[in-house]
Every structure is written in structure tokens, then in C-alpha cells.
Amino acid sequence: MVNDGLSRRTALRALGGALALPTLPALPLTGRAAGQDGFAPLGRVEVEGTKEAVVDGDVAYLATTDGFATVDVSDPESPALLAERRDLLADREGGPLEEIFDVKVDGDRLVVPGPANASQGALQGAALYDVADPAAPERLAVYETDFFHHNVYFDDGVLYFGANGLPGNPLVMVDADALAADDPNPELGRWSPAAEDDRWLDVPFGVFNLHDIWVQEGVAALAYWDAGTWLVDVSDPAAPDPIVKVRGYDPEDLAGLSDQAVASRQFQLPGNDHFVAFDDDMSLLGLGMEAWDQTPDDGEGSPGGIDLYDVSTLAAPELVHSFAAPPTDDPSYSGTWTTSHNFELTGGRLYASWYQGGVSVHDVRDPSDPTPLAEWRDEVETSFWTARAARPGEFFVASSANFLEWDVTEALYTFPDPDLEESVPNTTTPTPGGNASNGTDGPTANGSTANGTNGSAANGSGTNETNGSAGSGATGPGVGVLGGAAAFGLGAWRLATRTREE
Known part of the structure; x- marks a missing residue:
């Protein structure tokens, strides 16, 4: 949501000359873009602990692990x-x-939740800030909880939390105004698949958790890992009403799994509904799967990609296209991560991030036949972690995050945004591993093929809140392991990857 962008932009430009802060205005040209001679970052600012990024006007807000x-x-x-x-x-x-992995902004307010994963004895909750002056955020309130916070959403004054660790892992909705006013009961309502079918209460957490949330025009899209993705009417938070289950397994398929089976399934396709987002007019829904190929030698499986669903009729979602993850020589969890992470439509x-697989931009005006516009990778x-529009048609941002001692640069990068009118025909080739290409449909999370068409898809110590040193990094991609298919084939991903010798 852009909030007073013109006046804020004017103020920030005035501040810019006075701030001697670390930037890298011109990075080497090491990428390529369809229809362009070259594609590379415009600039970056290094921020230790960087995870999620969101943009409002001329300001980007970063989760930084300890703040x-x-x-x-x-x-x-x-x-x-x-x-x-x-x-x-x-x-x-x-x-x-x-473990502050996420932030969300709504007008002049910012929510900062943590921890992202269960941690015995750790403080669980979220802090609400006034960011009317983004150079001087002021804390408004604190919401302490009995659940941890991997991801949140903030829309039209309502805070949406994934209450993982509670029975049914519900969506919990909180009135931000009431919270700021120190109301002792700011909760508005909650919903879980278990409210519709109590068999979900018997499903192991590793394959049934509310990983991510997107809310738009009173509809919540909820990514519940192997339990699938649900659309829920939350226009009245006190009386949420499920609209449709887009895809996913049923509780009888998941209940009773052994610990070993859960440990295996939560890393691999099919399933792993990880991130979800609507486009501007809510005619299109993107679903990202965070997954790896744990047995690459068997010729099956792949890292998780992104599926596009036509949701012009919310109650009747239709799979129209799947994107495979960028190629990698080692698609296992211990290899090079190129699975889908967060994105924006x-x-x-479609602005997409792929961990070490880089970032990409696609023209999705015809979602059944997207056109690649740009891609960049330096593994x-x-x-x-994410890719987000800043000024569509001008530039977008992407945050680079460190996991598992990879020793990558933690920073917010800016990239030029390709012109849609320079789109070129889609000439990408399939990625090895059985992913479908050029708009064919693949199996849904429960293994059935949608629409009957051909193709298979992968599916600082010191004072409180001071400017200080960053804390330790994350231990994994999500909760448990929280930690495709016009494919980005070997031909499409012709990316110049720097080596350590360079």
C-alpha cells in the first residue's frame, strides 16, 4: 500500500544527501534478460541478518533476524x-x-513478529511500530502470544497471525487499533481447517502447518503445507467462512504418519504449499512450493516451483500454468537451493526469488503462456528470500539472506524492471526431472492431474531496541522444514555466475 508516496519521496530525497550509509551503486553486469542486452542489479545496501522485505512507496522494510x-x-x-x-x-x-524472519506494513504501521520457529523459553509475540517517519520508528504496542510466528500479514488495520503450535494451527486475527490502545482483548477471531474437520487435529505438524498468509479484499489465502491451500472469507473476522480448498491432501492421507515419513515428506513434492499471493485484481493466485529432491539419483522429483491458478471465480480455482525451479546440479537439501521462496504478482x-537460483521476472498478462522478461543469478x-515490486516498470527489490553458513551477502538489492512491451516469445525449454513446460498442467498436491491436459509438473546486547549488531542467523527455511511449468530450463537460465576465484 502506497502511503503519501509523493511527500515521503520528497522527504527521503532530501535525507539521502545527508546520510553517509553503505551502498553499492553499481554492481558488475553478470546476468541476462530476455529482450535486453544485459540485466544486473542497480545497487544494494548490506544489512546484517536480512530476511523478508516489503515495500511501501519509497521505503523498503526488512526483517533482520534480531530486529x-x-x-x-x-x-x-x-x-x-x-x-x-x-x-x-x-x-x-x-x-x-x-528469529524475526518477517515484517509487514499497513499504512504508517509495521508489525515485527518472532520467533519464526518454536524455541523453548523464548519470548513469543509481535511488536507494532509507527513508521510515519521511517527514519525514526516508534513502538506502539507489544502482542505477546502462546504461539510462534513464522509469517504474518497486515491489511486494513487487521493483523493476521499463523498460530502454529496451537491445536489446528489456526489463523488468528487481531485489531491493530485495539492493540495500540492497550485493549487487553484485541483478538477478532480465528479459523483453522480443524474447524471444518476435526480429523486435522490428528495430522502431524510437519505436514500440516500454516506457513504463509495473504489477505486481499476480505479473502485470506492460507498455505498449509501438505494440507494444501485454502481460501477463506475473513471480511467478518468474527465469523470466517471457508470458500474453497484449492488443493492438498485430505486428513486421512496424512494422519498417523510415522516420524520418519513426516521427515521425508515435508522436504519433497508433491505438497509443500509454502507461499501464496493474489495478483492486483484477484483473478490470479500464485502458489509456491518449497521442496527439494532428496533422492536425485532416481530420476524423479525436483525442487519446488510456482503454480498459477485462475481464481476469477474464487470457488472454482483452475491451474493454468506451472514454473519449474531453476536448474541445479544438486537439488537435495544439502545441495544448491533453487527452490521457490517468496514472490509477488x-x-x-511475477517477481520471484529462488534462493541461490537467483531472481526472475515474467510477464503473466496471459497466465497460461507467461513470457520470461529477466533473470539473474549468483549462487x-x-x-x-523475496522479490518485490517497488515501481513497476522502473525497478524491483530482492533481499539476499544467509542460511546454513552459506556465507552469502546479506543485503537488499535493487534491479531494473523490464518493460512489458519488450516481451519476447516464450522459448524456454523444460528442466530435467519431468517438469512440464509451455503451460501444460501438472499434478496437484494430491497427485491428480488438473484439467485433464498433458504433462507432469513438480509440483546487540545492551538497551532495548537500539541500533546494534545483528544476532545469529536462522537454522533452516521454516517451521520444521519450513525450516512446476514453463520451465526455467538450462537454455533460459544462461546466467553468469561468479566463482570464488573472481
Whole structure:
């Protein structure tokens, strides 16, 4: 949501000259783009602990593992750090807040949740900030909970939490105004698949957890890993009403799985509904699967990609296209990660991040036949957590996050946004591993093929909230392991990857 963008942009440009903060205005040209001579980052600003990024006007907000940061992106060639807050809630029992992997902004308010994973004795909750002046965030309230927070959403004054660890792993909705006013009961309502079928209460957490949330025009899209993705009417948070289960297994398929079976399934396709987002007019829904090929020698399986569903009729979603993950010589969890992570659908484009597989942009105005516009990859130096539009048609941002001691650069990058009118015909080739290409449908999470068409798809110690040093990094991609298919084939991903010798 753009909030007073013009006045904020003017103010930030005035600040820019006075802030001597670390930037890299011109990175080497090491990528390619369809229809362009070259494609590479415009700039970057290094921020330790970087995870999720969201954009509002000329400001990007970053989760930084032990806090958050605000970044002026009004000049994409020279993004500048505005403020950092570290060691949040260090004065509270169990504090400071840990594993802050996500942030969301709604107007002049920012929510900062943690921890992303269960941690015995750790403080669980979220801090609400006033960011009317992004260079001087002010804390408004704290919401302590009995559940941990992998991801949240913030829309039209309502905070949406994935209450993982509670029975049924429900969506919990909270009134931000009531929270800011110190109302002791700010909760508005909650919903879980278990409210519709209590058999979900018997399903192991590793294959049934609310990994991510997207809310738009009163509809919540909820990614529940192997339990699939659900659309729920939350226009009245006190009376949420399920609209449709887009896909996923049924509880009898998942209940009673052994610990070994869960440990295997939660890493691999099919299933693994990880991230979900609507496009601008809610005619298109993107579903990302975070998955690996744990047995690459058997010739089956692949890293998770992104599926596009036509949801112009919400109650009747239709799979129209699947994108495979970028190729990798080692698609296992211990190899090079190129599985889908977070993305955005806006302005007729899909902006996608693929960890060490880089970032990509596609023209999805015809979602059944998307056109590749740009891609960039440097698996030695970067691992992208998200890609987000900043000014569609001008530039987008992507955050590079460090996992598992990869020693990549933790930073917010800016990239030029390709012109839709320069789209070229889709000439990508299939990725090895059985992924479908050129718009054919693949199996849904329960293994059935949608629409009857051909093809198979993979599916600082110190004072509280001071500017200080970053904390430790994450231990994995999501909760448990939280930690495709016009495919990005070997031909399409002709990316110049720097080597360590360079």
C-alpha cells in the first residue's frame, strides 16, 4: 500500500544527501534478460541478518533476524539505510525477540513478529511500530502470544497471525487499533481447517502447518503445507467462512504418519504449499512450493516451483500454468537451493526469488503462456528470500539472506524492471526431472492431474531496541522444514555466475 508516496519521496530525497550509509551503486553486469542486452542489479545496501522485505512507496522494510531495518529506495542506484532496531523487547522475560524472519506494513504501521520457529523459553509475540517517519520508528504496542510466528500479514488495520503450535494451527486475527490502545482483548477471531474437520487435529505438524498468509479484499489465502491451500472469507473476522480448498491432501492421507515419513515428506513434492499471493485484481493466485529432491539419483522429483491458478471465480480455482525451479546440479537439501521462496504478482508481472537460483521476472498478462522478461543469478554471493515490486516498470527489490553458513551477502538489492512491451516469445525449454513446460498442467498436491491436459509438473546486547549488531542467523527455511511449468530450463537460465576465484 502506497502511503503519501509523493511527500515521503520528497522527504527521503532530501535525507539521502545527508546520510553517509553503505551502498553499492553499481554492481558488475553478470546476468541476462530476455529482450535486453544485459540485466544486473542497480545497487544494494548490506544489512546484517536480512530476511523478508516489503515495500511501501519509497521505503523498503526488512526483517533482520534480531530486529528490522528501513531503507530509502527512492534512488534505486543508491539505496540508503534509514534506521535499524535490534534486540527488540530485550527487557521482557524470555527476550529479546528472536528469529524475526518477517515484517509487514499497513499504512504508517509495521508489525515485527518472532520467533519464526518454536524455541523453548523464548519470548513469543509481535511488536507494532509507527513508521510515519521511517527514519525514526516508534513502538506502539507489544502482542505477546502462546504461539510462534513464522509469517504474518497486515491489511486494513487487521493483523493476521499463523498460530502454529496451537491445536489446528489456526489463523488468528487481531485489531491493530485495539492493540495500540492497550485493549487487553484485541483478538477478532480465528479459523483453522480443524474447524471444518476435526480429523486435522490428528495430522502431524510437519505436514500440516500454516506457513504463509495473504489477505486481499476480505479473502485470506492460507498455505498449509501438505494440507494444501485454502481460501477463506475473513471480511467478518468474527465469523470466517471457508470458500474453497484449492488443493492438498485430505486428513486421512496424512494422519498417523510415522516420524520418519513426516521427515521425508515435508522436504519433497508433491505438497509443500509454502507461499501464496493474489495478483492486483484477484483473478490470479500464485502458489509456491518449497521442496527439494532428496533422492536425485532416481530420476524423479525436483525442487519446488510456482503454480498459477485462475481464481476469477474464487470457488472454482483452475491451474493454468506451472514454473519449474531453476536448474541445479544438486537439488537435495544439502545441495544448491533453487527452490521457490517468496514472490509477488503485480502490474502484470511475477517477481520471484529462488534462493541461490537467483531472481526472475515474467510477464503473466496471459497466465497460461507467461513470457520470461529477466533473470539473474549468483549462487556464490547471493541467496534470495523475496522479490518485490517497488515501481513497476522502473525497478524491483530482492533481499539476499544467509542460511546454513552459506556465507552469502546479506543485503537488499535493487534491479531494473523490464518493460512489458519488450516481451519476447516464450522459448524456454523444460528442466530435467519431468517438469512440464509451455503451460501444460501438472499434478496437484494430491497427485491428480488438473484439467485433464498433458504433462507432469513438480509440483546487540545492551538497551532495548537500539541500533546494534545483528544476532545469529536462522537454522533452516521454516517451521520444521519450513525450516512446476514453463520451465526455467538450462537454455533460459544462461546466467553468469561468479566463482570464488573472481
